[in-house]
Amino acid sequence: MTLRRVEEAISIEDFRKMARARLPRAVFDFVDGGAADELTLKGNRAAFDRLSIVPRILTDVSAPDISSTFMGQEFPTPLVISPMGSCSLVRPDADLAIARAAATRGIPYTLSTMSSTSIETMARSVSGVLWFQLYVLKDRAFNEKLLQRAQENGYSALVLTLDLQAGGKREKDLRNGVSVPLRPSPGLAWSAIRKPGWLFRMMVHGSPQFENVRGYLGNTSAGLTIAARVGANLDAGFAWEDFDRMREMWRGKLIVKGVNHPDDAKELIRRGADGLWISNHGGRQLDGAIASIEALSNIRKAVPPQTPMLLDSGIRRGTDLMKLRAYGASLGAVGRAALYAAAMGPEGPARALDILLDELRLGLKLSGAPSFRNINDGLFGQPVR
Numbered sequence: 001m002t003l004r005r006v007e008e009a010i011s012i013e014d015f016r017k018m019a020r021a022r023l024p025r026a027v028f029d030f031v032d033g034g035a036a037d038e039l040t041l042k043g044n045r046a047a048f049d050r051l052s053i054v055p056r057i058l059t060d061v062s063a064p065d066i067s068s069t070f071m072g073q074e075f076p077t078p079l080v081i082s083p084m085g086s087c088s089l090v091r092p093d094a095d096l097a098i099a100r101a102a103a104t105r106g107i108p109y110t111l112s113t114m115s116s117t118s119i120e121t122m123a124r125s126v127s128g129v130l131w132f133q134l135y136v137l138k139d140r141a142f143n144e145k146l147l148q149r150a151q152e153n154g155y156s157a158l159v160l161t162l163d164l165q166a167g168g169k170r171e172k173d174l175r176n177g178v179s180v181p182l183r184p185s186p187g188l189a190w191s192a193i194r195k196p197g198w199l200f201r202m203m204v205h206g207s208p209q210f211e212n213v214r215g216y217l218g219n220t221s222a223g224l225t226i227a228a229r230v231g232a233n234l235d236a237g238f239a240w241e242d243f244d245r246m247r248e249m250w251r252g253k254l255i256v257k258g259v260n261h262p263d264d265a266k267e268l269i270r271r272g273a274d275g276l277w278i279s280n281h282g283g284r285q286l287d288g289a290i291a292s293i294e295a296l297s298n299i300r301k302a303v304p305p306q307t308p309m310l311l312d313s314g315i316r317r318g319t320d321l322m323k324l325r326a327y328g329a330s331l332g333a334v335g336r337a338a339l340y341a342a343a344m345g346p347e348g349p350a351r352a353l354d355i356l357l358d359e360l361r362l363g364l365k366l367s368g369a370p371s372f373r374n375i376n377d378g379l380f381g382q383p384v385r
Contacts, residue, residue, distance in 0.1 A: 006347045012316045012337045015352055019090070019343040023198055024191035026176035027089050031339055034283035035168035040291070041283030044314030047291035051323045054381030056368030064364035065371040066357065070330045071157070071253050071275050071308045076106040077357055078321050078372055082282075082312045082335035083133035083159060083257075085114030085210070087342065091198075092205040093117075094342035096125055101338075101350040103128025105357070110159050110333070113146065114227065118211035123153035133159040133257065136235045136242075142216055147250055149212075158250045159277060160243075163258025165236040168285040240271070247272045255310075260295040262302035275308035282313045282335060293324060300328035318359025325372060326379040
């Protein structure tokens with residue numbers, strides 16, 4: 001029955017509704033929610049919706065090309081999987097299911113510092129392109145150890161996340177009693193009991209483990225206690241000179257995630273960043289922040305035309321990928337879209353990614369655009385610059 005429901009899904013919103021039905025409210029809200037009044041969360045989606053495509057006709061779109069190039073590497077699709085922590089809260093091995101579905105389609109998977117799967121296990125389990133995302137911690141030696149582990153295990157790019165100087169105020173989580181470390185409450189217990197399938201899987205597999213940070217500050221556990229320590233030790237003092245040292249330390253490609261301001265974008269490129277990841281953390285951090293697609297529109301005017309850029313936050317349709325390409329990004333990253341689907345089992349993420357890619361192909365055809373990589377702001381009926 002579950003497989004049939006997965007096959008019947010026709011949109012990411014279908015998977016969102018399935019996840020809401022399958023997960024305890026507190027878990028669903030943790031995945032789905034944003035910071036404070038969720039203005040940025042809603043704004044990300046609204047900004048995409050405001051952009052109108054002006055279709056062209058009399059072009060050969062019989063075989064639309066959805067491939068893209070990023071940092072000099074060819075990719076068969078313009079999708080990337082965003083880094084996500086605590087995926088196993090949704091379903092055990094959810095991150096592995098998403099990574100395997102991505103690898104089959106040539107889509108890079110970005111492993112979070114706070115992933116439920118370790119750097120080593122992911123590298124052994126998945127044959128596709130792997131990137132490692134680093135949250136900067138106060139313990140510089142531990143940061144270096146994480147980078148060394150990623151390099152030794154073949155991760156081809158470092159995604160340095162710089163928009164998490166502190167955890168955002170996610171009021172849904174606070175109202176639901178979700179905290180790190182987790183404090184049991186009658187509301188949480190009742191929410192879990194009402195979803196027996198989810199509860200059974202949690203009882204069998206246990207709560208999320210954060211293997212990448214085991215041993216941080218001398219804590220040998222990998223559970224929610226160590227997650228709390230990490231959250232309390234994010235390096236809010238990380239500055240430009242620290243970025244320079246990180247650039248020297250990492251031997252591969254370095255992508256900076258959390259870029260929103262044009263001046264930051266220009267300086268990062270000047271100091272050796274290989275790629276810019278435009279992101280407001282999916283609306284989970286600063287509420288009231290600029291929508292990612294709007295930030296991209298500003299940044300592309302400030303950096304050289306060939307600057308490698310990708311974007312996350314708000315992507316729910318294949319046509320969203322066309323819109324971000326029109327503003328100069330080569331790739332679009334999805335997190336929630338894949339994680340909603342993971343609630344339905346290992347087949348879910350594969351179906352979700354195929355939905356987005358099928359929508360992209362159809363969007364190219366109906367827009368009169370033969371090639372994704374050749375899209376520019378003429379997509380919106382504007383003069384091509």
